Amino acid sequence: MPARPTLLATAGALVALAVACVLSLLVGARTVPLDAAWQAALAFDPGSADHVVLASRLQRTLAGLAVGVALALAGAGLQGMTRNPLADPGILGLNSGAAAAVATGVYLFSFSSVTQFMAAGFVGAALAAVLVYALAAASRTGATPITLAIAGAAVTAGLGSLVHALVILDQGALDRMRLWQVGTLGARDLGDLAAVAPALLIGAVIVLGAARALNALALGDDAAAGLGVHVGRTRVVLGVGIVLLVGAAVSLAGPVGFLGLVVPHAVRLLVGSDHRRLLPLTALLGPVVLLLADVVGRVIAPPAEVQVGVMTALLGVPVFLVLIRTRKRVAL
Template sequence: MCLLSLWVGAKGIPFTATWDLLWHNDGSSEAVIIHDLRIPRTLLGVLAGAALGVGGALMQALTRNPLADPGLLGINMGSSSAVVVAISFLGIHSLTGYLWFALAGAGIASFLVYSLGTAGRGSATPERLVLAGAAVTAVLYAFIQGVLLLNPDTFDEFRFWDVGSLASRRMDVVVQVAPFIVLGLLLALSQARALNALSLGDQAGQALGAHVGRTRALVAVAVALLCGSATAAAGPIAFVGLAVPYAARIFTGPDQRWVLPYSLMLAPILLLAADILGRVLGGVQEIEVGIVTAFLGAPLFVLLCRRRKLARL
């Protein structure tokens, strides 16, 4: 998929020429296309896909709900709210400018959801986290719609980020989000055994040596790092975090020590395939990857649900 992503595009470049230019940048227009446009786009597809796939698997394990996705913690709405604030109130109009706002918005929203979920006497149970996420998402959605309705110029700019795309992302965007995604992946993989223990219930997990509160907090941080970074760089992309972990469990079963690595590998394949398909179908006017994943992911997920029972977590 990486090779196809480097080869396929609006400008046709023979595969042999693409391979040669990949290793020998001669400064030609074709080399500029490959090195300045397609390589960053492909790397971002790999990073964002891995982040969304693992983030979705973590959310489904954290909430013990096979239909959960990263949006349940308010991450997408947190990023979107911060981008709207950056565009409308601070006059920031470049992707590299409001990328940091999107990252900060995702982190603040996740912290707020987790704080609400742990407020009071009870612990951060999956049900309380989902309810807190739904409440925060509703409030942030209302804020975004209010600002966009009052400021049409903000809407015109925001809608291009909100659709979800890998196009026009330069290498500086990849460099900025890569450390957060790598850190999130390492943190996620380190919690696989603890998530396996918690899948049996809080009391059984504690009996097996898992620290319930600490595990949920670390998983929430990992989800914020992964999905916040991917959303900040590429915009909200639907169904990757929902469908990929489910497909991974078909191969691996419920063991998170295998679900997380499989999700890490399968999600970039899906995202790059959707991006390539958008280039082929759209021609010069490409179809954004967020639109393609929605069209591909929805029927695929329905088919998987009809053919197999949902894997228990």
Template sequence: MKHCPQPDLQEKPADVTDRGPVPRRLRATAAAIDAVVICAPIVIGVLIVQALRVDSGGTADRAVFGSITLLSAGALFVWNRGFRDGDAGQSLGKALTGLVIRDSATSDPIGHRRALSTALSTDNRAGVEVVAERHAIDDGFAPLPRDDSIGATRKRRLGGLAVLAGLLCVVGLVSIAIGAQPLTIGEVWHAVFAPTGTAADEIVSALRVPRTMLGLLVGIALGVAGALIQGHTRNPLADAGLLGLNGGAAFAVVVAIHLFSLNAPSEYIWFAFVGSFCASVIVFGAASIGKGSATPLTLALAGAAVAFFLQAMTNAVVLLHGNALEAYRFWVVGEIAGRDTSVFWQILPFVIVGLVIAFAGTPGLNVLSLGDDVARSLGTNVALNRTMGIVAITLLCGAATAACGPIAFLGLVVPHVARTITGPDYRWLVPYAGLLGGLLVVLADVVGRVVVRPGELQVGIVLALVGGPFFVALVRRRKLVSV
């Protein structure tokens, strides 16, 4: 009699998953990770507030950083336990531990509102279960799809602009309240709404308010200009230095300082603006030599050549004349401190005109992004649109560089951040880049006042510390030419 082996009743098929209750260890680990996400900004904020003692910070500084800490923790909680848990079924903790939260009856996501109520109260957890990710996938669990209709997309983008505008107002108020000189909340309030000429009033009205206004204006100008430069050159690594605008401004500044012994920014601002304008004319003219009009490739090549030439000429003047070096070394680092309101009002008309031209040219820039040949076949005047773009870039970059010096990496970083939010549509990308630029400049200025207190770190240095790693990460991306 032939012996037949009996099947192993303990062996499970490969496609059968364990549908038992989730181990408490995994749930506790996920909860701990989610708690760390919320507590991290609180711990950092408490340390900063404790460090701002009476001799190094005022009550306004501590109140501002405390409020920012609470708002950051609340925003992280809503994002992690509300939108991630409700729409995707996985907070950061659940994603790392392989768990999913879902509706126990339908096996579908529970939505962000229900997820928030579940996270805040134990009474609202009926009908909600946490299961293994494999279990959920086998039951057909899928994250809630995003509504990509035209109306929903427009609503999200408008909401994003509103949020950025609100953040810009908040950061502006923070910039007025925080500085190298500690002030109380009462002193800041009195200086803004009922000034009487006290020392605190002078600090706020003569120093902090002008630099905040100038930072907002310069950031908006450079953010929009960076988006336009990358769009017209179709180069994801392009910024104001690529077209020679910074080089033209720098050369004009050192020549003006040497010939006319100018020292104040309000005195040589016009020379810097004229230098940027002349550099843009030379670059555009050189790129247009030959058959046809300027192309992204010829603009980039002509801009690089002019920028290197102007840098060499600037170095020659600086090395030969010590008085030019002394003033130039403070201008070239890029800062908004030490500028009075006259500088703001001098560049404001140029920035407004540049913004109007920039927004008017965004539809044409969308078509140009398809390529010059396609744009011509669609009836677009390529030469006119590119000329309008160069004029807008010159006005915006020239005014901002003349007022504050070359601020590195802003025009490079901001358009990419805006593009991840809006996509390639320049009708939305340009305003997002402007608001993000203003937000980043003022925020970098506030950070520069705090990190080396009682001294200050220039905006250009702070932004370079942020932009350097971003530039390296950008170069390492595979889809680098997807502008």
């Protein structure tokens, strides 16, 4: 794609990200006018109502930025690594694996800190990825996009049942995970963000740095090997980066689904399939979609709040169904 459309798309994504951040800070059950927000920031009066609201929303906005980048990049990396347009951390069971590991840790060991959640999330996401691939590969047609999606749905359903069973058995676990298990940005503070930042950064660097390798993998394993790509090693390294991103995101916000499916497909419509352009723009637009979904969830049923995991599912399920129908038509 020529440089000019790519630059325009990047500039538009940056503007959209700035707008989403401003809306995330100002809009909610209590709307803070822009001039009042500016005055509260300049005055820095911790006792004022506007300052309290803005401080809480700042933490929420930063969490949305981190989780949006992580899940969108993880989805784009999964789609490129598996050559599967239906790949997404939620659809392929990674989110559910991380959530099940966290729930097990809460039930058996009383996990409560974000670092404990993150460690459990890494293990659970990795084991779920291996299980889904093994189930898909054992099918008659092998690990095709459709069999991977079916295996992911089966693993997600099974692990979801495990999570529900564990939280029902333990009232304390239910109290700690009630909001987290449906996906929320409002449950963490700046200390939690700092704790997961190294894993997020390392995972993002791994996936962004694999752009050329992902372009080669898109041509097929044999062609990629002919271009000098170590296919097996590249997939292992990419898998590590994706697990780091998913584990950190789930530890912060819970199992937020479909973001990694919707955003990369939207970006492909803007800049094509070259991962050198696709991945950076995906990292910019992931937080935009997540923050806007969070803002809509705050205002559609005041004073109650619809959690962001529910909002992304409402957005992602129709897209997923359209993609499946498209794949079936191509197969026919």
